[in-house]
Amino acid sequence: MHPRLAAFLDDESRQVWALRRDDGTAVYLPDGMADEMRALAREHLRCPYPGCVCPISTRGGTKRRHHFFHRTTVSHPTEPESEAHLAAKAMLVDWARSRVPAGADVEEEQSLKDDDGRLIRRPDVLVTGASGRRVAFEVEYKNWSVEGWKAKQRDLDQAGVACLWLLGHTRVSLSRDGLGRSGETPVRVPGLASAIGRANTPLLVVNPVTRQVGTLSSSGSFTRRWRGEFWAYLRVDDLDDCAFDPRLGIRTPTLDQILAAEAIESQKEAATRQRQAEARQHLEDAWQASAVRADLLARHGAVPSFLEGPDTSVIRAAGVHWRAALWVDLVEGRTAVFAWPEVEATLRRHGLGWARDRRFLYGTVEQYMGVLARLGALRWYRKGYRSHFSPTGATVGQVIDGQAGEHRAAVIAREQQEKAEREAAAREAAYASDLEARRRTRLVIDEGGTRRWVPK
Ligand SMILES: [Zn+2]
Incomplete structure (x- = not known):
């Protein structure tokens, strides 16, 4: 496994973010810098917990991640989830302020509880562009319910606020299934993330300790966005290498790669659809201009409905075209027995090609001969692999039961x-x-x- 991925998923939970007491700016403590930053921490920094006035300092050493610590008794919850959540929020506010375009505003919302102790739904971070366009960042370290997410997402949708969900790094674990086919290691993600992924809502994984974000993908080559499978591939980027996006929140280099690959793929698909539509139109034009169609219209005033049928990739013609050719040349008003040589000669005479392997042609034509047999227009004799067909001399009028206008x-x-x-x-x-x-x-x-x- 990639050491970068291992470090990202490590559940290191020591406090490495603090805020400046004067203006609330987020300050990061890089590993190994405890001594250098101790004076700053003691004099100017505070813990990111709202309202915490505890003096803090830094602690180092060679064995553990350098970190901030409270110098007196702490009066607020200190479980790793809430500390990581606050750290991620501080990091994102700091990052967004340095990246948003001029005129945009970055607001940090505090998680407040209402009188019943319920969390009031306010985005963790809200970026408002100069034009009023808004994108929220939501950090999830706790085991949130899918219903809770849906309710919050609905509120944001109704308010016209785009939202990037950032799943806490401790919520993702390496899959025990080992390496995927691409050589990348898949990760397991919680059900909440799957629900967000299935809804096609922007989602990244965040780690405030390493100052990185992870992008999920359904493919080990990172050419597809993640669609909410219970596993995913994860690639880690430094937050410093990411760009602000007014709709997606954060665009990681990995996400850029995925979006570029998806754009190429959808262009290819559009080109294929275009080619197929042109080919269909070409066959339709050939049918409209055909002598056999003109003949049917001249004699019957319309193309009989029993000649209509689906197109097939086996015969290179509109479905109605080859059926009409076989009907007019071999069946209608005739009694001469015919077999595959006559069928092939007829298609050739009308300029209709078919797939190289004759078995596909025979299978397709036999299906239609079965229809004509049920309509009483011919009898179908089969001896081993050889078929021959004996028309009954039926005309269009006899095949279509004119009395009730009902199909025979x-x-x-x-x-x-x-x-x-x-x-x-x-x-x-x-x-x-x-x-x-x-x-x-x-x-x-x-x-x-x-x-x-x-x-x-
Ligand atoms: Zn504190």
Whole structure:
């Protein structure tokens, strides 16, 4: 595993951020700098906890991460989650103030509780652009419920505030499944993060101790945004290398790479769709201009509905085009038996190509011949792998049941359904009379094993 990722996910929780007493500016204590920063800490810095007046100092050494500490008894909660949360917030405010465009305002909101002890929903950090456009930063170190997130997200959406969710680094762990196919190590993420990811809402992982942010991806090559799977790939960037974005909050170099890859991919997909649409149009144009269509229109005034059918990748023609060619040249009003050579010759005569392997062509044409057989226009004989087709001389008028305007196939299907129902009723009656007969008889098996029903 990448040592950078290991350091990022380390659950080091010592306090490394403090605030200047005079203007509240965030101050970071780099590792190994405890001695250099001790005087500053004692004289000018305070703990980031709101309202904490405890004097602080720095502590170093060779074995542990250099950090700030309270010099007297602490009067506020000091669990690692809330300290990491405050540190991340201080770091983000500090970073945002140095990155936002001129005229923008960075506000830090304190997590306040209402009279019932509930957390009032206010963003941790709120950036308001010169034009009034707003983006919030929300840091999540505690085990927040998905419902809680949804409610807060709804409030932000209604207020027209974009939001970047920053998942605390201690909420992410290395997956025990080991290396992914790309050689990157997947990480496990909590359900809340998955819900945010599935909603396609901006989400990063934050670590205030290392001053880094992590970007999640569904692909080990970091070419796709994370979509909320229960695992993810994580790449770490220094916050100093990130850019402010009025919609996404923070754009990490990794996110830039992902967005660029996604843009190329969607361009490719659009080009493919365009090519496919052009190819379809080309086939449609060929059908509209075809002699067989003109012939059908001249003789019947319309293209019969039983010639319509889906396009197939096997025959390079509009679905109705090849069906019409086979119908007019081989079936309509004819009785001459035909087989695959005639089918191929007909398609060739109409300039319609097909996939190289004939088995696909035969399979596709057989499906349509099955339809014509059900319509009574031909009989289909099959001997082993060889098929031949014997047209009945049917015309368009005979195939389409003109009387009720009902499609012949539907008539056949209804007749078959009625026949099946009659047969079922007959079976039912036979079974009932059999039961009745058994009630009045008994089974006798003689010495030779012959079974006989005799009257009781
Ligand atoms: Zn404090």
